[in-house]
Amino acid sequence: MQIEKVEFYYFSGTGNTIILVEKMVETFKKYGVQVQLRPIEKSDPETINLQHTLGLAFPVAGLSTYPLVWEFIESLPITDGTPVFMLDTLAGYSGGIVGPLHNKLKKKGYEPIGACEIIMPLNIFFIQSDETRSKLIEEGLKKADKYAKAIINDEANWGSFPVLPTFLCNMSRFLMRSWEWKSQQKLLGFQVKKSKCNQCGICSQICPLNNIEMKEYPIYKCKCQFCMRCVSLCPQKAINCKVTYKGKTHQAVTAKKFITPDKSSIKDEIKAKP
Ligand SMILES: Cc1cc2nc3c(=O)[nH]c(=O)nc-3n(C[C@H](O)[C@H](O)[C@H](O)COP(=O)(O)O)c2cc1C
Structure with missing residues (x-):
């Protein structure tokens, strides 16, 4: 499948996700793929152009992601085969996002073409040393570049997702709601x-x-x-x-x-x- 244009929707709290998204945009551009970047928190999912490939990027939070990201995803329009890829950044374990997101998007008619999780510095509870954070960012940028190339070359995949994530996802969404x-x-x-x-x-x-x-x-x-x-x-x-x-x-x-x-x-x- 030839990708010509990507509508890339992202959310980032402290910047980890943004810098990887920017790296992917750089790689896409290098290979002639046009990209429209849209911050999730300021975008209306109804206005998405379903003729283009959809990109979603966000941080992991509470073993899935923030309610504001979920709400955006829940509100995506129904489509017929729009390709979609996802990127999340995390500190170690995401648990309940990759599988449940795949199922949600599939039900809405999207064609999931790639999922990638990239470990980046932790931004809460424990802050790593400057050296560790720099290393993680450097590695993360390489992985983002590789992932963008895999998407262009039709070599990305969404991976497997056993039963546990669905439970974790539901638990996470309850937990996050309780934060409010x-x-x-x-x-x-x-x-x-x-x-x-x-x-x-x-x-x-x-x-x-x-x-x-x-x-x-x-x-x-x-x-x-x-x-x-x-x-x-x-x-x-x-x-x-x-x-x-x-x-x-x-x-x-x-x-x-x-x-x-x-x-x-x-x-x-x-x-x-x-
Ligand atoms: C409230 C909160 C919850 C988090 N929960 C998780 C988690 O469940 N698993 C994990 O690996 N990282 C977790 N993290 C770490 C972030 O996912 C990670 O640092 C991410 O790269 C931050 O991206 P951002 O800078 O784009 O916001 C959490 C961070 C915050 C602030």
């Missing part, structure tokens, strides 16, 4: 250190869920999904989260990646060389 309960938001929640905050409002602009209201200082509402974007990318390191590791955070890109004048993310459209 008020009590959990309070338990895991964020505190803004007023002594450090310079009121720049970046956290509020980059939050994918519009969960941070910028008054004099940032005020968190109750729909955080813990993607860690605000904590990691605050230029003042003024946001504390109870599940960060010794106050350390991981970030693979700067906040600029998520802020453009129209508030969309990295360049919307990347055209292939003629």
Whole structure:
């Protein structure tokens, strides 16, 4: 199958997924494949062009992925054979995503052509050393390049998925929903250190869920999904989260990646060389 154009929808909390997506875009372009990049949190799944190959990229969270990514996937239009590939980034174990996503997409009429999981630095609980993180990123970039080539050459596959993932997926989706309960938001929640905050409002602009209201200082509402974007990318390191590791955070890109004048993310459209 010849791939001419990819509509690539992605979500990234702290940048790991973005940098691999950008690498894949670079490889696609090199081989004459056009790519349209779309941030999931700002996209309407109904407007997807089903004539093109669909790409989905996102981080693993709670053994599957964030509710905002699932909601996007659930809302994808029904189609008849649109090819689709997925990429996820993770710290070690994804459990319930590859199989359940395959089944979901298949039911909607998509043709799954490739799934790839790439280990990247952990961005919560335990923050690895700079050296380990650099190595993981370097390896990750190589794998992303190889994966993009496999997609172009029709050599990618979706792999196998035994029974357990479906159970993990359902458990994960329940777990993630419970994170949105008020009590959990309070338990895991964020505190803004007023002594450090310079009121720049970046956290509020980059939050994918519009969960941070910028008054004099940032005020968190109750729909955080813990993607860690605000904590990691605050230029003042003024946001504390109870599940960060010794106050350390991981970030693979700067906040600029998520802020453009129209508030969309990295360049919307990347055209292939003629
Ligand atoms: C709330 C949360 C839950 C996570 N759950 C998992 C998990 O279940 N398995 C795993 O391997 N990594 C997990 N991770 C690590 C991320 O998947 C990993 O660091 C990913 O590359 C982050 O991508 P991003 O920078 O694009 O957001 C989790 C991270 C967060 C913030």
